[in-house]
Amino acid sequence: MIRVLLADDQTLVREAFAMLVESAPDMEVVGQAGTGRQAVTLARTERADLVVMDLRMPDLDGIEATRLIAADEDLTGLRVLVPTTYDTDEYVVEALRAGASGFLVKDTRPAELLDAIRTVAAGDALLSPGPTSRLIARFLRTHTAPPSEAGPENLSEREREVLTLVARGLNNTEIGETLQLSPLTAKTHVSRIMGKLGARDRAQLVVVAYESGLVAPGER
Template identity: 75%
Template structure:
């Protein structure tokens, strides 16, 4: 059973999400919060697997709440899926940097939202590589580009290649097929890359790959042969 926390400042929105989750046979709502600060306190007090976090909330916004939760070692198993009104919201990138595992828009179909929640609760990142790349590129156009992490230099050529494939949206099986590796070897490579870069999950690997310039939206100049 997937234990879900809901964080949104609008009561009607929370109620709608609660009804949706309660109707799913493999999920249950274990708590609700109306502010970011309440979300952090609830996460620390209530065992849960997933928190559905609105980006914009009073008292403490969803980005800072995500940062506090993701930075708490005792909450390492709690995954965060952020909610936004528009998929072009520049705050999404900050939420991913803070530790969110993905994002969804509030008007998506209920069946798709439940599928997204299951994906993130299972430990996977929920990102559309194309949309995420364009969004990050848009943010970088109005902000100073992030410096290339020094940890990136610690990656082997093979690890850099795999990081590019992760940013392109390939899962472990697809990476294994592309590089003629076993799925277990591909998984070990991804885990090692996350450790070297200090990434909480694959979502942060995607952000790092784009922000460092290792991958650029809409190009296949990375040597992977993938557009």
């Protein structure tokens, strides 16, 4: 069973998500939070596998709550999925920086939401290349990327190739086919890149690739 924590300051939204999640035979709702601080507390006590985290909440917003969860060594396996009203919501980039594993638009179909929960809970990132590219492009036009001690310049040529393909939305099998590697070798490269860049998951690799200029928004 996938243990899901729902964090949103709107009760009706939480209840709607809860009914949908509980309708799936492989999921259960283990808690509901109306503030970011409550979300962090419940994440630590209820041992959820995934948090559906709204970004705009009182007391502590979803970005800071995500950052606290990602920084907690006891919550290493906990993933954060961010629902947003628009795929141009620049706050989503901050959430991905903070440690969220993906985002989806709130008006997505119910089956797609459940699939998104399964994808992120399994440890994969949920980032559609098109919307992600546009979103990060908008963000970078008005924000300066924070300095990083570990960037793509510290990677080997092969690792930069792999990172570029990750940013374009390819999975390990597709990366392997593109670079004539086995899926296992591609996966090993991705794991090493995450270690070198201090990234929590593939979602943060995508942000690093765009912010560093390794991949240009709109580039395929």
